[in-house]
Amino acid sequence: MTDSRRSTTTSALALCTLFLMAFAMRGPVTSVGPAADVVLRDFGLSYQAFGVLNALPVLAFGFFSFPAVTLSERIGMHKTIAAALGLLLLGTLCRVTESMVLLFAGTVFVGAGIAFLNVLVPVLLKAQAPDKAARAMGLYTVVVGLSGTIGTWTSAPLAHLADSHIAVMAVWLAFIVPALCLWPRVKTDDAAKAAAADKGGMVRLIKTGAAWAVILTMGMQSLTVYTTCAWLPTALTERGFTTSAAGLAVAFFLFCSLPGSLWLDAIIRRLGSLKRTAVLMTVMFLAGIACWQAGGWWVWSGCFLAGIPQGGMFTFALIVMAMKSHGPVQMAQISAVSQGVGYLAAGLGPWIFSVLYTYSGFFAASLSLVAAVLVWGIAALSASGPARVFR
Template sequence: MRKQGKILIIGIILFAGVMRTPIGMVSPLLSSIQHSLGVPAGLLGSITTIPLLCFAFFSPFVPQLGRKYGNELVMFLAVLILAVGNYFRVFSTAWLLGGTMLIGLSIAVLNVLMPVTIAQKYPQRVGVMTSLYTFSMTLFSALASGQSVVMAQRFGWQKAMQSISLLALIGMVFWLPALKGMHRAKAGKKGGSSVWKARGAWYLSLFMGLQSLLFYTTLTWVPSILVAHGLSQGEASQLFGLMQLASLVPSYVVPILAYRFKRVRGIILTMTVSFLAGIGLLMVPTASFGLTVVIVIVLGAASNIAFSLTMALFSLKTSTPEQTGDISGMAQAVGYVLAAIGPVSFGYLQHITGSWTLPLSILLVVIIVLTFFGLAVDQRETIFDD
């Protein structure tokens, strides 16, 4: 591999590293942020919701930006905006909200264009590079979530959060080789069918959406459920970190397996069984630490099997990088609408029923529907097949 290609791989790793950390790092620091900036309690939830809404409403427009100005340049500028928004959001409540919006728009660009860029730059190694990308994103997020409180205690929460901007700027340096070989769409009428009219594209978009709903719902509420079962907040926090670490292996292995075998029925059924087991066991009101370790490991693995498979399917079920960009934009628009409403609806159901049983039972139904859409996608060579 040429030297420029090796440098760009580091850029991909570092860009992937800032695709979850600006959001995941916030949750453990919410009390410090509220105390320091005087953020009203009602606005705290928006710090997580704003990026999801940005993903949902901005993602469909990202492929056009990439085609017009070049995917690599658009991603480079997105990371610059992310670095600026993240750096300044620690100074006031207004900057916190504005900076979070800039971060959300920037990550929307990266979410859509990273699979496209990998397909363009590494057409013979898409599976391996997708694995590296999803693994890096998961690893950096887990490390940031787990170490954010320690960093805040040592350096202050502001510097802890601003460290993500430094990571982004370093990533931009290693991304420079990509700007020398930018991909832009050729002038003329775009060929092919509209992705929004393809039944297979809707199946994949709903698969993306339901797995996002499951991921963000469990990410939001599992610690509270564990505390309700009798575990201490410290134990729940440790197990929450374990749940994220459990997702590392699937994040690397799943895309490679998907590209090797092409048909992913086995991966989908493994995901289904893992989700059903994890959610089903979570419904058991036990304070057993050993059983809870099993639950969070299974749930963490299931969530990342679903996510990593979705990222692989964007390229696996399309014929050109342009199609990959279109389905990536569509699926993430649909997906993050569901992701935004999932945790809120789950919490509301728990509030009105006073129990976790009904919300968790609904998630079991969601898992079955998720499986149906996954198998429907797997039956098609591409998402444009009838």
């Protein structure tokens, strides 16, 4: 085999394995909400405890994003990603038990594993396709979104077919185990190791306006999607939807995010401005929330209107991150900073929603989403200012 063919085969294996990982990066989290009735019954959880359960993985995304780059310095990027997959496997196995302690512990393990992948997978994608970073990020967000869609779509049917939460949690082993088996054959460089060696790099990044634009955009996008996935099914069932229909509605919302991820680059070119694109995305999401409030068949229109910008803005944050960073070293740093701070803020969303939902009902809870999306729009607008790079 020639060197060029060997290089092509290696890159193809790396990309396939990375996208296989991406299939396990949202579904284990988004699948819990649609199966709320079964999870609440099996573990005897209150609404507040269920809100904490849904907040845990997002908070873990934030807490464990910061040490991802440092750990890569200590053991290398390849071993760090292997450890992330190991945490995903361990967490999934804990959650298929009937122990409440292991349920919560396993959820933290799953969140920690995904946090490492959140930070490092975009860096590896940029390294594998440096000339097509925007397209690679778009495809990556599509796969991540598809993972969330599969989770919400299959969750309620699996839970009721098996009459247990175990099937909902165990199905993700079909992606985690093959990725863990293939990963040892993938070669990576030590870009993250070099990033970690620059110990003051992340501190300097936090002081830049460009970094905070990405942080706010990433955080508010995450707050809205995880709060919606966790609580929209419960809100819809109490408004007359069956659990399967409610899960399907959230799956449709996430499915609509896929074209948003793919079309974002074309939308930016058509509108000729990042600022106009951000305004359009924010207005569409607000219209979607209004349709959810209206209930009935308007819910499906709301899922479409909110889903398109939900996918688009995640790609927006990743593209800005890739465009404004000086190569993979700085991208690893801004990825850790933006996702760490952003997800810590986003993790409060499901818990805040649970409190508002318990005492005020769906309308008051949805106001928190309105506030979040307005901040999200402001963050997007700030990111679309002068094309500064991280200094």
